[in-house]
Amino acid sequence: MKSNKTIKWGIIGLGKIAHQFATDLAKVTNAELYAVASRTQEKADNFSQKFNPEVGYDSYEKLVRDPQVDAIYIATPHSLHKGNTLLCLQNKKAVLCEKPFAMNLQEVEEMITIAKENDVLLMEALWTHFLPHYNYVLELLKSEKFGSIKKLEADFGFKLAFDLNNRLFNKEVGGGSLLDIGIYPIFAALSTLGNPDSINANATFFENKADSSCDIVFNYKDAKAVLKSTLLEETKTEAIFTLTNAIVKVNSRFHEPSTVTIITDGKEETLDFGYNTIGYSYEIEHFNQLLRDGKKESDIMTFDFSKNLIKTLDTVRKIIGLEY
Ligand SMILES: NC(=O)c1ccc[n+]([C@@H]2O[C@H](COP(=O)([O-])OP(=O)(O)OC[C@H]3O[C@@H](n4cnc5c(N)ncnc54)[C@H](OP(=O)(O)O)[C@@H]3O)[C@@H](O)[C@H]2O)c1
Structure with missing residues (x-):
C-alpha cells in the first residue's frame, strides 16, 4: 500500500459510539468514511445525512462485500463483536473492533485465529492505549x-x-x-x-x-x-x-x-495535552498506518494484550458469578 494511501473506512452498527468515531475520522488526514451499514436503511440514511459517506447500506453483509472498503470499524454491542468481526475477516476486510473485543477468551482466540488464517489486520479499539x-x-x-x-x-x-x-x-x-x-x-x-x-x-x-x-x-x-x-x-x-x-x-x-x-x-x-479531537483519532491514525505498512497486528494493542485483558475479565466474572 502507498505510504499516503487514503484509507476507505466502513462502520458497522450506527449507534452512539459510531457517531463519535465518524466525527473524529473526519479530522484524520488520508482517511475517509466511505460507507456505513445499519440493520435498517432509515438509520443508514440518517447517519449518512450527518456524515456524508458515499454509501449507506441496510445490511452489514453488503458493506463487507464492497470491494472499495479497506477497513471496518465494528460498533455493535459486545455479544455481536465476534460474529461481526468474523464476517469482515472472512471477506478480507481489516477490522478495528470496539472493546470488549468479545465476550470471553475463547471468542477472542477464534477471532485472532481467523484473522491469521485470512492474513488480515485485526485490532481491539481500546482507545485509551493510544491517548x-x-x-x-x-x-x-x-x-x-x-x-x-x-x-x-x-x-x-x-x-x-x-x-x-x-x-x-x-x-x-x-x-x-x-x-x-x-x-x-x-x-x-x-x-x-x-x-x-x-x-x-x-x-x-x-x-x-x-x-x-x-x-x-x-x-x-x-x-x-x-x-x-x-x-x-x-x-x-x-x-x-x-x-x-x-x-x-x-x-x-x-x-x-x-x-x-x-x-x-x-x-x-x-x-x-492540548487535545483537539474527541480522542478516537489516535487509534484511527495508528490503525491506518498499520494498514499502509501491511501489518496484521498492532504493536501497541497486541493480540497478547487483548487476550490477557479478556482473560482477566473472565477471571473476575468467575469470582463474582457473572455468566453470559
Ligand atoms: N471506546 C469507547 O469510548 C466506547 C464508548 C461507548 C461504547 N463503546 C463500545 O461500542 C459498542 C457499541 O456501543 P454504543 O454505546 O454505541 O451502543 P449503541 O448506541 O446501542 O449502538 C450499538 C449499535 O449496534 C447495532 N446493533 C446490532 N444488533 C443490535 C442489537 N441486537 N441490539 C442493539 N444494537 C444492535 C445497532 O446499529 P444498527 O441499528 O445501525 O445496526 C446499534 O445502534 C459496545 O461494545 C461498547 O462497549 C466504546
Whole structure:
C-alpha cells in the first residue's frame, strides 16, 4: 500500500459510539468514511445525512462485500463483536473492533485465529492505549523517576435509570458494568502493574442478573490495585497512582482525553495535552498506518494484550458469578 494511501473506512452498527468515531475520522488526514451499514436503511440514511459517506447500506453483509472498503470499524454491542468481526475477516476486510473485543477468551482466540488464517489486520479499539496523556503516564511509571507503584486506585461510574432497551443493561447483548466500563480500570492495572498474583472481587446485580457494580482488588507482591465499576452512581473516574516518591493522578475522566497531575515534595503540577479531537483519532491514525505498512497486528494493542485483558475479565466474572 502507498505510504499516503487514503484509507476507505466502513462502520458497522450506527449507534452512539459510531457517531463519535465518524466525527473524529473526519479530522484524520488520508482517511475517509466511505460507507456505513445499519440493520435498517432509515438509520443508514440518517447517519449518512450527518456524515456524508458515499454509501449507506441496510445490511452489514453488503458493506463487507464492497470491494472499495479497506477497513471496518465494528460498533455493535459486545455479544455481536465476534460474529461481526468474523464476517469482515472472512471477506478480507481489516477490522478495528470496539472493546470488549468479545465476550470471553475463547471468542477472542477464534477471532485472532481467523484473522491469521485470512492474513488480515485485526485490532481491539481500546482507545485509551493510544491517548498521549495515558502514554505519558505509562512512560513516566516505567522510568521509575518517582520510584515504583505502591497503589493504584481507578474507578469508572455513572448513574442511569435501568432500561432493558439500553444495551448497557441488557444481558442478552453483554450488558452490565464490568465488561462495559470496568474494563478501563482493569486496563489501567494491567498496562502498568501487569498481571496480579491474586484477585478479590464483589459485585451487585440488577434483577436480570447483569452486574450493576463491581469492586475488584488486584494483589501484587509489593502493590495493590483497587478498582471499581458502577452503573449506580457517579464516581470521579480517575486513575491515581501512589508511587514511592510521588502521586500521579490521571484526572477525570482518565480513560478519555484528560490531564495528568503530579504531586511530589508538596508541589503540584498539572500537564495539559492540548487535545483537539474527541480522542478516537489516535487509534484511527495508528490503525491506518498499520494498514499502509501491511501489518496484521498492532504493536501497541497486541493480540497478547487483548487476550490477557479478556482473560482477566473472565477471571473476575468467575469470582463474582457473572455468566453470559
Ligand atoms: N471506546 C469507547 O469510548 C466506547 C464508548 C461507548 C461504547 N463503546 C463500545 O461500542 C459498542 C457499541 O456501543 P454504543 O454505546 O454505541 O451502543 P449503541 O448506541 O446501542 O449502538 C450499538 C449499535 O449496534 C447495532 N446493533 C446490532 N444488533 C443490535 C442489537 N441486537 N441490539 C442493539 N444494537 C444492535 C445497532 O446499529 P444498527 O441499528 O445501525 O445496526 C446499534 O445502534 C459496545 O461494545 C461498547 O462497549 C466504546
